[in-house]
Amino acid sequence: MSILDKKAKDSLVLGELRARPLATQQAEGYADTLREILQQPATWQGTAALWREPSVRERLARAMAPRPAHIVLTGSGSSMYIGECLAPTLRAGLGIATQAIAAGTLLTHSRSVLPPGPGLLVSLARSGDSPESCGVVDRLLADEPDWRHLVITCNANGKLATRYNHDPRVTVLVLDERTNDRSLVMTSSFTNLLLAGTGLLLGTDDELAETAVARLAEVVGAIFDTHADALAQLASRDFDAAVYLGSGGAIGAAHEVALKMVEMTGGKVITMAETFLGLRHGPMSSIRSSTLIVGLLSPDPAVRGYELDLLRELSRKQLGMAKLLVGEGIPADVLAPGDVAVDLHGLGHDGDVPSLLAGVVAGQLLAMFRCLHLGDRPDTPSQGVLTRVVQDFTLHGAGA
Numbered sequence: 001m002s003i004l005d006k007k008a009k010d011s012l013v014l015g016e017l018r019a020r021p022l023a024t025q026q027a028e029g030y031a032d033t034l035r036e037i038l039q040q041p042a043t044w045q046g047t048a049a050l051w052r053e054p055s056v057r058e059r060l061a062r063a064m065a066p067r068p069a070h071i072v073l074t075g076s077g078s079s080m081y082i083g084e085c086l087a088p089t090l091r092a093g094l095g096i097a098t099q100a101i102a103a104g105t106l107l108t109h110s111r112s113v114l115p116p117g118p119g120l121l122v123s124l125a126r127s128g129d130s131p132e133s134c135g136v137v138d139r140l141l142a143d144e145p146d147w148r149h150l151v152i153t154c155n156a157n158g159k160l161a162t163r164y165n166h167d168p169r170v171t172v173l174v175l176d177e178r179t180n181d182r183s184l185v186m187t188s189s190f191t192n193l194l195l196a197g198t199g200l201l202l203g204t205d206d207e208l209a210e211t212a213v214a215r216l217a218e219v220v221g222a223i224f225d226t227h228a229d230a231l232a233q234l235a236s237r238d239f240d241a242a243v244y245l246g247s248g249g250a251i252g253a254a255h256e257v258a259l260k261m262v263e264m265t266g267g268k269v270i271t272m273a274e275t276f277l278g279l280r281h282g283p284m285s286s287i288r289s290s291t292l293i294v295g296l297l298s299p300d301p302a303v304r305g306y307e308l309d310l311l312r313e314l315s316r317k318q319l320g321m322a323k324l325l326v327g328e329g330i331p332a333d334v335l336a337p338g339d340v341a342v343d344l345h346g347l348g349h350d351g352d353v354p355s356l357l358a359g360v361v362a363g364q365l366l367a368m369f370r371c372l373h374l375g376d377r378p379d380t381p382s383q384g385v386l387t388r389v390v391q392d393f394t395l396h397g398a399g400a
Helices: 005-009 012-017 021-026 033-040 040-051 053-064 076-092 103-111 132-141 187-202 211-224 229-237 249-266 301-316 352-373
Strands: 070-074 097-100 120-125 150-154 170-174 241-245 271-276 291-297 322-327 338-344
Touching: 012 033, 012 076, 021 033, 021 076, 021 103, 033 040, 033 187, 033 241, 033 352, 040 187, 040 211, 053 150, 053 170, 053 187, 070 076, 070 103, 070 322, 076 187, 076 249, 076 352, 097 301, 103 132, 120 187, 132 150, 150 187, 170 249, 211 229, 211 301, 211 352, 229 338, 229 352, 241 249, 249 271, 249 291, 249 352, 291 301, 291 352, 301 322
Parallel strands: 070 097, 070 120, 120 150, 150 170, 241 271, 241 291, 291 322, 322 338
Antiparallel strands: none
């Protein structure tokens, strides 16, 4: 039995869900989502091992040579939020101007938002089959020939992975098939694509070490072990809205876990993602007694100070039903009875990305438990409104 299996079994809630026959899990609509959430620590170590292979490192180095003037991270939905998580870390580690631009925005406004080349466009995608995925690459290959492209995808058979095999301007890297989530919602695909994106830090002081990934896997295993039941209990409380807070790259993680809650509850829980400092500028007025507050705390002490001040202000004003806080060394004075603290012990020295990944996992569990509490099906929660891959739509003329 693996460490992950043992830790998941130690949680009463997760243990009960996993103990049901596969046919029952499928009938109740959570088999894929549960498996894909729980497999993340193992798949992260697999992705890290793959990224250490000489052939992959050579292709990453080739994508970065010659050194681009700009890096643009792109994708749609969850894949766009990966770019938001990554951009600050890549900018700091590489010293290259890096930004996240949604694929849809590049389709409609590429001329006004794309920085001057030569640059590197990094396309992040689970399936690589959504209309925007190839639409953006096709347009830039034709209209911006001095831009190079790096595709990171979970689907070896997707259009992004197969269409550009003969174009020397495009480098394609495919993750392990296990990361190509079958559930409608992205969970292990999101976190593995985020981890893979850090591969651009190849050879820098900010490159994630093997020991850091192993430590992250252990910490998230501990979340399954010691915090899953508290998250399930929190998810069963009476809330109809949730506010997700993050600073820096964590705003991307906040956007992602807010989306998970909306997707898995079919909009029965309304969500908003905001920065800690941005919450004061209007959005705080929306917090009611039925609002859950989720805070993804920064490992940077200077940033953390601002975040804790905001949380104390919320407590003084008695705003929100309860708080879920995720971070290392959470002070007791920002917690009230009924709040849940997920301590990321040992991750504080590994930079922002490991903490973001752990925070996303906590948010995934919360959303899945809320979905099940409401009697819905996490694997297909939207009752036909959404599809796993966005259906084809017409691609119009060049963006303004």
